[in-house]
Amino acid sequence: MPRTPVQPHPLAQYADRIDPGKVYTLRQLAELLELAPSSVSGMARYGWLPGSRMKPHRRGGRTYTWTGKQLRRLAGRPIKVQFDHERYAPTTLYRVGCRCPACVQAHSEDSRARKRSLAEDAFPEEKRARLVALVEDATPVAEAAAEVGVTVGEVYGRATWDALFAEELDEAAWSLCVLGQADPGCSTASGYRGKPGGTSPRPACRGTGCREWRRAASQLERAEAAAA
Structure with a gap:
């Protein structure tokens, strides 16, 4: 049988970042909670985010919205959570306290994907190609990074998980x-x-x-x- 412990609301640790005068869309709330929009949608369907309104989305369909005041109130309400893996997404269950191997793995994968997406935005392919070309011309990595508008940490951080970029950078850096x-x-x-x-x-x-x-x-x- 699934357990039903009382847990702080997922919004609790983000309460001080909620603007009471703002209206939040589902996507904005997902960004606040550092979750996928699908996880927040699941929270709404399962009753963890009551009081929402539906409004037309500019691209068609409808989307949830909440006022900041509503979210502030919800943040102070503990919730009873069923760690029911057939009903809830593992990333959602992790957020509300489940630490089973499946939820921990899902959270790790979600966090890694989110960080890599941010890394791609900050250091896209065209910047990587330009940096490699500069290094091939004997420009030190730190100077090449500054030239393309990224940090040295972003360069070597990318190289730790992007094997192709790491190989290209290593090959180029023989020029140094x-x-x-x-x-x-x-x-x-x-x-x-x-x-x-x-x-x-x-x-x-x-x-x-x-x-x-x-x-x-x-x-x-x-x-x-x-x-x-």
């Missing part, structure tokens, strides 16, 4: 190699750190070989720290 791929110092600590002083100073290298050395060294350091 200070010593040259054939030099014994390439892909070493010495190459990565450079030589700021002495008779033959050399800048720190951020070419692909030295970055790969730094990446492997960091992984080893983390593994040793975890084992200690």
